[in-house]
Amino acid sequence: MTASDQILQQHGLTRDEYQRILEMLGREPTVTELGIFSVMWSEHCSYKSSRVHLRKLPTTGPRVLQGPGENAGAVDIGDGLAAVFKIESHNHPSFIEPYQGAATGVGGIIRDIFTMGARPIALLNSLRFGPLEDPLVRRTFSGVVRGIAGYGNSIGIPTVGGEIAFDESYTGNPLVNVFCLGIAKADEIIKAAASGAGNAVYYVGAKTGRDGIHGATMASAEFDEASAEKRPAVQVGDPFMEKLLLEACLEVMKTDTLVGIQDMGAAGLTCSTAEMGSRGGAGIAIDVSLVPQRETGMTPYEIMLSESQERMLLVVKQGREAEVERIFEKWDLHAVRIGEVTTDGRLLVKHHGDVVADIPARCLTDEAPVYQRPMAEPAYLAEARRLDLSSLGPPPPPADVFRRLLASPGIASKRWVYRQYDHMVRTNTLVVPGMGAGVVRVKETNRALALSTDGNARFVYLDPFQGAQLAVAEAARNVACAGGEPIGATNCLNFGNPERPEIMWQFGQAVEGISAACRALGIPITGGNVSLYNETDGRGVLPTPVLGVVGLVEDASKIARRAFAHDGDTIVLLGVGRGELGGSEYLKVIHGLVRGVPPVLDLPAEAALQRLLVAGIAAGLIRSAHDCAEGGVAVTLAECCFDTGLGATIDVPTIEAAAGAMAAVSTLFGESASRVIVSVEPSRAAELVRLAAGAGVPAAIVGRVGGDRIRVTIGRETALDESLADAERIWSEAIGAYFDRERAIA
Amino acid sequence: MRARVFVMLKPSVFDPQGTTVADALHTLGYASVTAVRQGKYFELDIDAKTEDEARRIASEAADKLLANPVIESYRIDIEKTEAAKR
Amino acid sequence: MRARVFVMLKPSVFDPQGTTVADALHTLGYASVTAVRQGKYFELDIDAKTEDEARRIASEAADKLLANPVIESYRIDIEKTEAAKR
Amino acid sequence: MKFAVVVFPGSNCDHDAYHAARHVLGQDAAFVWHKETSLGGADVVVLPGGFAHGDYLRTGAIARFSPIMREVQQFADRGGPVLGICNGFQVLLEAGLLPGAMLRNRSVKFQCEHVFVKVEQIDTPFTNACRPGQILRIPIAHGEGNYYAEPGVIERLEKNRQVIFRYTTADGAMMPEANPNGSAANIAGICNDARNVVGLMPHPERACELALGSADGYVVLESAVKAVTHGMFAAAR
Ligand SMILES: Nc1ncnc2c1ncn2[C@@H]1O[C@H](COP(=O)(O)OP(=O)(O)O)[C@@H](O)[C@H]1O
Ligand SMILES: [Mg+2]
Secondary structure, three states, rough: OOHHHHHHHOOOOOOHHHHHHHHHHHHOOOOOEEEHHHHHHHHHOOOOOOHHHHHHOOOOOOOOEEEEEEEEEEEEEEEEEEEEEEEEHHHHHHHHHHHHHHHHHHHHHHHHOOOOOOOEEEEEEEEOOOOOOHHHHHHHHHHHHHHHHHHHHHHHHEEEEEEEHHHHHHHHOOOEEEEEEEEHHHHHHOOOOOOOOOOEEEEEEOOEEOOOOOHHOOOOOOEOOHHHHHHHOOOOOOHHHHHHHHHHHHHHHOOOOOEEEEEOOOOOOOHHHHHHHHHHEEEEEEEEOOOOOOOOOOHHHHHHHHHOEEEEEEEEEOOHHHHHHHHHHOOOOOOOEEEEEEOOOEEEEEEEEEEEEEHHHHHOOOOOOOOOOOOOOOHHHHHHHHOOOOHHHOOOOOOHHHHHHHHHHOOOOOHHHOOOOOOOOOOOOOEOOOOOEEEEEEOOOOOOEEOOOOOOOHHHHHHHHHHHHHHHHHHHHHHHOOOOOEEEEEOOOOOEOOOOHHHHHHHHHHHHHHHHHHHHHHOOOOEEEEEOOOOOOOOOOOOOEEEEEEEEEOOOOOEEEEEOOOOOEEEEEEEOOOOOOOOOOHHHHHHOOOOOOOOOOOHHHHHHHHHHHHHHHHHOOOOEEEEEEOOHHHHHHHHHHOOOOOOOEEEOOOOOHHHHHHHHHHHHHHOOOOOOOEOOOHHHHEEEEEEEHHHOEEEEEEEOOOEEEEEEEEEOOOEEEEEEEHHHHHHHHHHHHHHOOOOOOO | EEEEEEEEEEOOOHHHHHHHHHHHHHHOOOEEEEEEEEEEEEEEEEOOOOHHHHHHHHHHHHHHHHOOOEEEEEEEEEEHHHHOOO | OOEEEEEEEEEOOOOHHHHHHHHHHOOOOOOEEEEEEEEEEEEEOOOOOHHHHHHHHHHHHHHHHHHOOOOOEEEEEEEHHHHOOO | EEEEEEEEEOEEEEHHHHHOOOOOOOOOOEEEOOOOOOHHHHEEEOOOOEEEEHHOOOOOOHHHHOHHHHHHHHHHHHHOOEEEOOOHHHHHOOOOOOEEEEEOOOOOEEEEEEEEEEOOOOOOOOOOOOOOOOOOEEEEOOOOOEOOOOOHHHHHHHHHOOOOEEEOOOOOOOOHHHHHOOOEEEEEEEEOOOOOOEEOOOOOHHHHHHOOOOOOOOHHHHHHOOOOOOOOOOHOO
């Protein structure tokens, strides 16, 4: 077929890309082939804009068992076990159909994990929405939360943490990033590669329907009015089917019958066949008429491109087919043989015996286009980075600021959300959501894993390099606050349209920032996901890299939580405040501004801080730990008091740089990095301070736990003196209050 | 007046619930039930003067709240007298 | 043949979902919707010769599976022609 | 003694019940697949939590037709101790081994959180190790735990002392605020006439180790061990 401009546009292919297809094939592609190229060369599958940048990420380390390139990364956690984890976005589908979009996002990442032979044991999610004042946003928000809950709860994997932030830029383009972690035997990790000519290729799971056709190309195009037409590209999740698939696949994997296995995610059968073939250096020949179909009259094009959920592709060793089929039958699943592995390196697709596509698999994967997109510093930057605090007028009284920050949805308790998630199923959850990084024990060992996802997009907006570094530092610090040594990370990069040089610049800078921070902190990146074209009507979201960090706790009985543990404990502040307000929650909530430069980050100091936390918690010295993030030291102190009934009093030094009218608010609410509030038994406070001094970490005894008020003095002068009960009420009720009068519909 | 609103997944959209119910019916021996689709059913009591007004309100409710047009379609029946029955 | 089965909570049983929908509709400004009840709706495609046979199968299915008699009641409509429409 | 943990397609607390029985209580435990027709000589049967058959249609509605349920019924008829936890409770209701039904939570949301329940009766195989009136802090995790039965049935349950667990405040007050889901009479768990079949919505198996935030649920499974080893329900096998 000779493709018209219109056809190419519908397939998201440029004329140049089409030209390359012609050269690769040496002929015109068939319709099915055009469809296959279109999804495999989409941004979503090919990473054509991001690949050159992602190569810079540090991906190796002594613990890395599997870096980027497979369905998920894996790190060694001792005892012969591996932690297998990854984060993935499902942004666009979640806007169109919040419940199903989020639910299938959860389903997709879970498949990535068990595809590796790992049993999934924990989920986290990072969410971004517009302001909750907007009824449409509320509907999206509650739908997404219900969707995550609906899928995760049903399949029985606990959601143990996450984070949520709000900004106008996400109103028409929410972000739904889901992280999943599983445990596998280190030497039994299964790869998604096809090999061994003559081995059978099996299809198992849900039947194929017309759903999600062009889902992958949709995820690679901006939203506009016309995208309403693409709407049927929404898939419905079936967590029950996935639970059966999960159990059946893990059972099959215990036998040594498999050569390789891959889930059918974006671009469905096309992607799984092309990638498995290409990874194994083999070819795959299938007949799509053998694929179980839910609808009648489906064309090969539709079958190859369908994104129906809950489907897997397996390559089975010759002679072991019956064994595999029997296990699936037990779970009421019917594994169907649809083809076999070949030696010619080609993806050969037949339909009732007729060849409908015949493409060298590498053309679809390794040889897909790669772009070095132009980059240019955005015009907004110079202006946005200028922050003249004196121009803001006199700040409101600290008590008012404090209350407004506690009620700000970004800071307020997320209990309304995580109460809907089963966070305890599997009886591994040692630290539940709301108490810091999620911590799950690894049964049959003494170890536990601390997990956190973080990313402050305002910082990235104001300085993508620095902001991305801060995201790495925060996620790792959260894990360290629980007692986990950061040993691996995954990332989800949510950005706007890469064809705009300024977006590409943000992207490039952010990747550099992640690389620099990960190198300095010794945390390898083992995988991740890129979501581009996050914009609506030409307006991009805040550049939002989300980092997911895995921390190893050697002794599961030695962990720390956010909340103070004992009345009378001594409060120690680790790190130093510089009164930095650039990009802060304070500026956003009180002045409606996203401005200034993000906080300074001293990476060696950050690394020392994290080592101190891990050592101090392992030694049983640190009894609670909570890092200072949004809302600064005042909000962090309050969060340490919540859920305990214990108030606290601390005294912090005046920050010289922040003199003048803003002195108090910058000291209380400034968001300087690398600070943690910890509590210790009074008799051991000196020991901690000594340990900190030895580690080169600034540490000051600032106060004590007790009473029923939250009190902060600055240089002995009272700056804040609030009732704990009132503060806690404001903080706990803020998000629910948006929904009290309109409970969601099931 | 009572509006009865049926919300169904569009025919092309996968219905895991209906499929599971069909499987269960087959296991119970009802092989003659060849397909099942499951939807939602709402009865709205509406304080409206005319049938048209009731229908207008019901379809606004369906558009805004009861159905998601991306994956679902709906149908509305108005029963003038039904309301009294209960 | 197609059987349409409506399953509703019995009038004496409190319906949390319907109440929630009613609340939400009031928030959206639909004060004239005085009450909402939410139920389930099934479309069963049945391979049956007669309407009676279809009805018998559908009501067996409802008795055994589709409705829980402790809390729910059901109603069945048979549409002879509907099946062809799809 | 031996626990049988029944596994329906979609059960997801099966491993938790198994872990608690085997690794925390140190008893023998085995999974029994729902298509099996024997309970394998178990002394106690646990129907675990989860989403059997996806909870599509109604919770527990499809699971009750599983082949193993005939065995469970017979085991119960012989007086064997049967515990339904959460989804397992819902299955017992649908199967008619216990009276009543579950409605959606009053909040219309799934709720996962610790609640307090009061042990109302200790003459069952799952509460005999409790103190009368003992308050347990145990998690719930369900979207449909709003227990309903007709007023006459509730009356009979009360009269026969079949309400075994009730949602209360931390100090045992039966207040509406302590009721997480709208259950009639704050009911969190009940037993059958013969008192050997118990169903409850909270998850005792998730609260058997202090590291998980509470060990208050231990006593429920411990009761089963006591009941069996003291021959209280020996007739079952
Ligand atoms: N989407 C979510 N899913 C689950 N848990 C969440 C979610 N959002 C926030 N939480 C929990 O709420 C707590 C506070 O979140 P956040 O303010 O980001 O924490 P931190 O200050 O430790 O980074 C954390 O324990 C987190 O796990
Ligand atoms: Mg955070």
